[in-house]
Amino acid sequence: MEHMTSRVQSAPRGAATVSLLTTAVLAVTVAGCSAADEAEPVPDVPVLTAEVLAEHPFDSSAFTQGLEVMPEGDLLVSTGLNGESRIFRAPVDDVTSPSVDVDLDERYFGEGATLHGDTVWQLTWKSGVAFARDAGTLDVTGTASYEGQGWGLCSDGDRLVMSDGSPTLTFRDPATFEATGSVEVTLDGEPVEEVNELECTGTDDDREVWANVWHSDRILRIDPATGEVTGVVDLDLPAGDEDGADVLNGIAATGTDGRFLVTGKLWDTLYEVEFRED
Incomplete structure (x- = not known):
């Protein structure tokens, strides 16, 4: 999610992450953050390392808000900006040639999206509307309303997990979208603001939520039972040459333990990475 209405207003943070990778393995410490993250404290929790396994061309016109790998192996991408928001499915290696591509009405600013069963749920930023879509055609099959803003969304198999820019993760019924509970995200005992795009991994008692943090290159691993990070x-990844290329946003588990696809708003590259706890 991003507080902007046009590319011209895009924050310059993407330009601060253009240094090329010189090795496949990134030692991800706070010292390796972009300038925008210089105030980030050193956490007491484990700091993970990331290995870049592959790079794929990405759609640099996509103001990425949601990213997910579908069961068939293709990508589900939800994008933002009024008048440019869309949701599409495309091959990982050819994102600019989507198999299904649906535009949102210009009044809607698209946000996070996720698959649950045979339904894709897609959020909007300030409209308070969630769209239920057919997973194959992405046609709207229903709508639901919610209070506050919509930022990130994922499914843990039993429920939906939603962020709204605050430290709160809200759990929602995947059939009705009604709120069923919530938890506050904390790092070293302090609430984390601007929790953004989400990815749910694990099953049953081993669930995790991965989250981008807006205004930073930081990704958090969260215990959804307690909210603790x-x-x-x-990550300090090159954003690409697109004018206005902005923050890291978009994280999708590949189905292989520890491996994810990550990209950002108006980025021209999709990175396949593996997170490791040394």
Whole structure:
């Protein structure tokens, strides 16, 4: 999610992350953050390292708000900006050639999206509307309303997990979208603001939520039962040459333990990475 209405207003943070990778392995410590993260404290929780396994071309016109790998192996991408918001499915290696591509009405600023069963749920930023979509065609099959803003969304298999820019994660019924509970995200005992795009991993008693943090290159590993951050990774990846290329946003588990696809708003590259706790 991003507080802006056009590319011209895009924050310059993306330009601060243009240094090329010189090794495949990134030692991700706070010292390796971009300038925008210089005030980030050193966490007491484990700091993860990330290995870049592959790079794929990405759609640099996509103001990425949600990213997920579908069961068939293709990507689900939800994008923002009024008049430019869309949701599409595309091959990982050819994101600019989507198999399904649906535009949102210009009044809606698209946000996070996730698959649950045969339904894709997609958030909007300030409209308080969530769209239920057919997973194959992405046609709207229903809508639901919610209070506050919509930022990130993922499914843990039993429920939906939603962020709204605050430290709160809200759990929602995947059939009705009604709130069923919530938890506050904390790092070293302090609430974390601007929790953004989400990815749910694990099953049953081994669930985790991974989250981008807006205005930073930081990704958090969160225990959804307590809200406590159990791991931190700080990525410093090249955003690309697109004018206005902005913050890291978009994280999707590949289905292989520890491996994720990550990108950002208006980025031209999709990175396949593996997070490791040394």
